[in-house]
Amino acid sequence: MLKKLLSIYxxxxxxxxxxxxxxxxxxxxxxxxxxxxxSIPKTDVSEKELKLLKTIFKLVEVETSANPSTSNGWYEFLLLNGPLPSYPSEEAIFRLIQFQMSSDDANQIEMESALKGFFTEDVLIIWENGSRGIVIEEKTQISLSEEELISMSETLESDFYVKVSFYIGKLHPFSLELREKFRQEQEYFSFGIINLGNPHILTFERVFPAFLAHHLPEELKQKVNQEVIELFHDDPEMFSTVKIFLENNLNASLTAKRLYIHRNTLQYRIDKFCEKTGIGLKDFHGAFTVFLACLLFEQKRN
Structure with a gap:
């Protein structure tokens, strides 16, 4: 009778x-x-189906740890204040890549298998909940660049019909301080997911400017060039143009492509902004000030 379940699950x-x-x-x-x-994935079985299955077959209690990856202690160390896990080399260096799916309906086993296919079979994956987890890479295993991670995120979205966002952590030595480093990166990741439009890839460099702007005292926020913010308020198209231009490192071709406009149209908008504000975007200090104004305007609008 169990064989018949293979066609259902x-x-x-x-x-x-x-x-x-x-x-x-x-x-x-x-x-x-x-x-x-x-064995049937829990995500494939509804409560009603489980009740029915239990009336026909015997449910075997699985006595394992709270997370399938806890055999080496990483789950307890990172998430439960446990001791430093045992590891062959005390001089190892790790990168923690956090990921979050837009839905918790995806099959964790299939998702974990897919992730290991993109990384290496030696990486460790632990799950915080049904939609969020951590890929633990030793420095010697690191092979994927940021661009490759973006491509992987797009592939997973196509295959599993859920958007997957990644936060690429920094390289950290294997020590008790690794937990605090992870928790800070965890805070940045959560902030980025909520405040930066849930992009495919997040890093410290991408999150921290917005994180800093968000935590500025109200007094300092009021001192940021209000003329720029008023211009953005009156002309939302100008805001999106300037922000994307700065995010693309002042690359006119990439910016025009992202905005679906001609380069001449882009240049007209940039010239118009500089004329109205008196701020040159090709100057580092001017670009920094305007980008900060963009972040504050965006946060206030949201």
Missing amino acids: ENSILFLNQPENPSDQMFILCNDAENEWI
Whole structure:
């Protein structure tokens, strides 16, 4: 009878012996009459279906740790204030890449398998909840650039129909301080997801300017060039043009492409901004001041 479930639950696996070290992300059901076991992803089974299955088959209790990746202690260390996990090399350096899916309906097992396919099989993945997790890479395993991570995010979105955002952490030595570094990056990631439009890729450099602007005292916010903010308020198109121009490192071709406008139209808008404000965007100090004004205007608008 368990074999019939294979056609209903496509991600299930049939065993002739009780599976060893089963994942706590799976329901394990046993048919004593035929001495068969089947594992079904918990995300594939509704509460009503589970009640029905339990009346027909025996549900095997899986005694594993709170997270499938806790055998080496990383889950307890990063998320539960546990001790530093054991590791062969005390001089190891790690990069923690956080990810968040736009929905918790995706199959965690399939998602984890896909992630390991893009990274390496040796990376460790732990889950904070149904939609958020952490990829732990040792420095010697790092192979993906920021551009490749963007491409991977787009591929996952296409395959799983959920948007996946990544926060690329810095390289940190293997020490107790790693937990505090992770928690700071965790704060930046959460801030970026909420305040920066949920982009594919976030880094410290991308998040911190907005993070800083958000935490400026109200007194300092009022001292930022109000003429610029008033111009943005009166002309939202000018705001989007200037912000995207600055975000693209003053590259006119990339900016025009993103805005779907001609380069001459872009140049006209930039010249108009400089004429009205008296601020040159090609000057570092001018660009910094205007970008800060963009962030404050955006936060106030939202």
